[in-house]
Amino acid sequence: MMTQQVSTPDELVSALTDGELSGEAFVTSVQWLEESEEARASWHAYHLVGDVLRSGEMAATGAHDAAFVARLRSRLQGEVQFVHTEHAIDLEVSDARHERVGGINRHDVANDASFRWKLVAGFASVAAVAVVGWQLVAGVNAPSGAPQLAQVELRPAEIQAQVMIRDPQLDQLLAAHQQSGGISALQMPAGFLRNATYDRPAR
């Protein structure tokens, strides 16, 4: 980067066309382009000349470029506009990138380095730790649900209610056709099979 004297705004526009401007010179030339129709015509002509020198094919739309931009301009007016900030002149625009008109459409993202999000994340962490801690403490002091069900004692009335009503004739029939195995196939108490196998106490 170096410092040079530039005499005319159009010469600045030419240097801007080549991407050779920055800082104050850049701002001056862009402002000149925005204010002056002639400057915009030069900006277009400079780029068109460069394009045509590189490829004659680029001349195809040259005569319609102004109409194209005018049409696009009217369409863009219907789009959400970016907020105009004083920083535009200073090119300090990084913070303004996501702002829209009236701040309505500001794009907040969770990983924004803003204090508000840090605060939310902090509260969420504390809440999560509290919930887990409370569950651990409650779990130590209270018996679990499964053993409670196993330890329920049956009252006599309930036991009586569960006495199986046996049919003497069926018992005789089963005794007459006693199986040689004697033990249920499951090797464990199984009420629903007991009637069918008629287990006898082992000898």
Added chain:
Amino acid sequence: MKGPTLSAGNDSDLLLVERTLAGDARAFELLVIKYQRRIQRLIARMVRDVDLVEDIAQETFIRAYRALHQFRGEAQFYTWLYRIAVNTAKKFLLELKRDPLVTESALKNEDDEDETSRSGSEPMEEETPESLLAAREIVAVVNAALQALPDDLRQAVTLREIEGLTYEEIALVMDCPIGTVRSRIFRAREAISAKVKPLLENQSGKRW
């Protein structure tokens, strides 16, 4: 007095994007003026219908504007814009294929994204004789104006526009100060533009 700063870097696109994001819509127009011809030529490789080419180019710039806050300057602005143009054109082509009223002639090979794959002499289907004539006239005027330039101006603008050298590199090649390079390029452009501008105004009747 300290003059304006010149930088050899080609980051003016990024600066224009930043100005747009800061609320300066005119800055985006400067980018449009700069790239619209390349974008339209790219789209013309994929779509034959010249009216569709312009519609897709318009849509490309609208989409680019909407997504401008996502451009971080990690790639060249044109590279970023190029991808938007290709994706927009593909979307249009997909919709066209679903439309039974659209003829085959409106479509080209949609995988053909190469800017160099179409010869410069092959016209788009709906290019009129008048538009072809106008384009040829512009090319003829530009080339004639270039040839009419003094040697030092012609060399400077050729090194810049065709060879793509920076001011610093041109200064080394031509063995002169950078300020002289800038001045020569400017004068060359002014001389050529002076011939082209009246032609453009007569053809389009539109002003900037």
